Amino acid sequence: MPARKRRRQEGGFILTFWEVLISVVIVALVFGAIINGYLTTAVQEERSGYSLAAQSLGIQVVEQARSAAWDIATGKNQLTNMALQSATWNASTLTYSGYTTNLLDVPFKGTNYVVATNYVTIQLVYLNGSSNVPVQMQSIRVDTVWPFTGWGNHTLCYYTNSIGTLLSPDNRDPSTLGVGGN
Numbered sequence: 001m002p003a004r005k006r007r008r009q010e011g012g013f014i015l016t017f018w019e020v021l022i023s024v025v026i027v028a029l030v031f032g033a034i035i036n037g038y039l040t041t042a043v044q045e046e047r048s049g050y051s052l053a054a055q056s057l058g059i060q061v062v063e064q065a066r067s068a069a070w071d072i073a074t075g076k077n078q079l080t081n082m083a084l085q086s087a088t089w090n091a092s093t094l095t096y097s098g099y100t101t102n103l104l105d106v107p108f109k110g111t112n113y114v115v116a117t118n119y120v121t122i123q124l125v126y127l128n129g130s131s132n133v134p135v136q137m138q139s140i141r142v143d144t145v146w147p148f149t150g151w152g153n154h155t156l157c158y159y160t161n162s163i164g165t166l167l168s169p170d171n172r173d174p175s176t177l178g179v180g181g182n
Contacts, residue, residue, distance in 0.1 A: 053104040094124035116146040
């Protein structure tokens with residue numbers, strides 16, 4: 001008879017308080033890690049969106065410069081007529097620089113928009129380091145600076161996206177460039 005009672009007692013599974021507490025803590029840690037992973041991913045996605053929007057602003061300025069007329073034969077150089085704030089011309093380095101500001105193209109509501117600043121540098125360069133080369137180049141560099149704080153992070157950090165390119169003149173007449181032609 002005592003063997004039957006022992007079987008009945010062993011047949012049920014009864015958890016103690018400590019076993020329940022440890023299992024609840026493990027489940028809470030797992031769910032906390034999952035939620036933290038989602039939040040971290042969301043912050044990184046927001047930062048990536050800001051970075052792509054800032055790169056787009058920089059590309060807009062480069063495209064504006066690429067569409068400007070620059071003809072050596074007629075002396076036309078619209079690259080130095082770009083609408084830049086605090087525009088300066090350095091005659092010794094042949095550098096035109098300034099900046100523009102614009103809103104990042106990310107969703108916003110009310111006043112939570114993000115302003116980015118494009119620092120533009122346009123420099124006349126010669127391929128062999130002298131002014132006697134027939135074809136000149138314009139070096140264009142745009143540094144887009146934008147702020148980002150993340151979620152719950154109260155430290156404001158500034159990030160920079162840079163883009164650069166070289167432009168050649170629009171002139172297609174070789175006689176006015178000093179090469180070929182009769």
